[in-house]
Every structure is written in structure tokens, then in C-alpha cells.
Amino acid sequence: MNIITPTADGSNTLYNETIGEHYHSKHGALQESKHVFIEAGLKFSSEGKSEISILEVGFGTGLNFILSFDYCSQNDIHLDYTSIEAFPLTKNVINQTGYAEYVSPQIWADFISSYDESLKSQQTLSTFCELEIRHTTLSEFYTKKRFDLIYYDAFSVQHQPEMWSDEIIAHTCSFLKPGGTFVTYAITGKLKRAIKANDLRIEKLPGAPGKREMLRAVKGI
Numbered sequence: 001m002n003i004i005t006p007t008a009d010g011s012n013t014l015y016n017e018t019i020g021e022h023y024h025s026k027h028g029a030l031q032e033s034k035h036v037f038i039e040a041g042l043k044f045s046s047e048g049k050s051e052i053s054i055l056e057v058g059f060g061t062g063l064n065f066i067l068s069f070d071y072c073s074q075n076d077i078h079l080d081y082t083s084i085e086a087f088p089l090t091k092n093v094i095n096q097t098g099y100a101e102y103v104s105p106q107i108w109a110d111f112i113s114s115y116d117e118s119l120k121s122q123q124t125l126s127t128f129c130e131l132e133i134r135h136t137t138l139s140e141f142y143t144k145k146r147f148d149l150i151y152y153d154a155f156s157v158q159h160q161p162e163m164w165s166d167e168i169i170a171h172t173c174s175f176l177k178p179g180g181t182f183v184t185y186a187i188t189g190k191l192k193r194a195i196k197a198n199d200l201r202i203e204k205l206p207g208a209p210g211k212r213e214m215l216r217a218v219k220g221i
């Protein structure tokens, strides 16, 4: 069961009772998504580019996706977005998040009208955006595609340690292009070692409110 809960910046998140964790930071869902994934990830990785491919681990409510779609539309960047989600939410729950107010009405309409189909196959949402949500677990996910950017947005290591094992991090990094970027809200010594072992160069960046640091890493060319 997921319960809609307000966070400190006024945006909502969901509380997952089974896992015992929120989908986003309690200090601000919108703030966190913008800080970690849009500012440190998408802006950095798309600089000077007219197209970008993103792989997200944990689609959840789609907040990272709609903010990415909005950013790419405003900056004339073609977005090819693939997300992995083991337990997709219903469209009804997504409609109750209040996230429609953070993007243009057109972007929200394109997203909501394509959501169910994007769980079955890749959908073209606009001239700027393709979306596919793979209904599977990360360990079972496979594609021949390689991505410019990975958003690693799994539940925390305290609640889902299997999502932060050396093996699953190696599996995830294998989908990055040479020179591609990996971003996540978390940073631990174990995670840094696992990332470095996959030929990525690590940067520690200031974290979103409530977290001192976050991790960005770039794969060797």
C-alpha cells in the first residue's frame, strides 16, 4: 500500500508501507528530483547535445521523467527515456500526486495518456520524447542499448540492500556508453568502490537538502 504524504517543500511523495520508505526525500520531493537528477545529471550530461538517452532505475511516480521531459522540450533536446520498474503504480495513483502543476499541461497530458501503453512498449510522446517503462526487476533487465545517463533512484540501502550490491551496480554500469554519466542521491564508501571498479570516475557533489553529499560518476572513454 502506498500513501500520499506531503514533504517539506510542499510537494508530495508516496510512503511505501511494505518497504517502509518514502519514494523521495521527506525534505522535499521536487527539490531532490531537480537537484540530483535534473541539475547534477541531465544539465551536466546534455550540455551541447541535441539528443540524450536516459536509463532510470525505479520509475515510481514518474517525477524524474516529467521534469526531464520538460527540460528537454524547453532546450530542444530529443529525449529517449527508458525506465525500469518492478512494481508499477496505477495511473490513478500517479494522477493524485499533484505533479501536474510542475510541468506544462501538454507534457502532463502526453505523459498520462501514454503511461499504460509505455509499460508494454516504447511510446512516442512528442517530437521530443520517447518513453518505455520496462516492467521488470533491475536484475532481470537487459537491453542491447547503451545510455548517456543513468538515474539510479532505488530505495535506500537500509531497506533494499540488494539494490546496492557490487553485482547489481556492475550490471547497471554495463548499460552506460563510454563517457556516460551515473547519478544518485546516495553516497557511501561501498558504493564508491563498486562504481570505481567499473571504470567510472567519481565526483562528490553537495546533496539535496537533508543530505550532505550525492554522487556523480563518469565512465571512461
Ligand SMILES: C[S@@+](CC[C@H](N)C(=O)[O-])C[C@H]1O[C@@H](n2cnc3c(N)ncnc32)[C@H](O)[C@@H]1O
Pocket (backbone or CB within 6 Å): 022, 023, 024, 057, 058, 059, 060, 061, 062, 063, 064, 065, 084, 085, 086, 087, 088, 136, 137, 138, 139, 153, 154, 155
Ligand atoms: C525511490 S523509488 C523511485 C522514485 C521515482 N524515481 C519517482 O520519481 O517517483 C524506488 C522505485 O524502485 C522500484 N523498485 C523496487 N525494487 C525494484 C527492483 N528490484 N527493480 C526495479 N525497480 C524496483 C520501486 O517500486 C520504486 O518505484
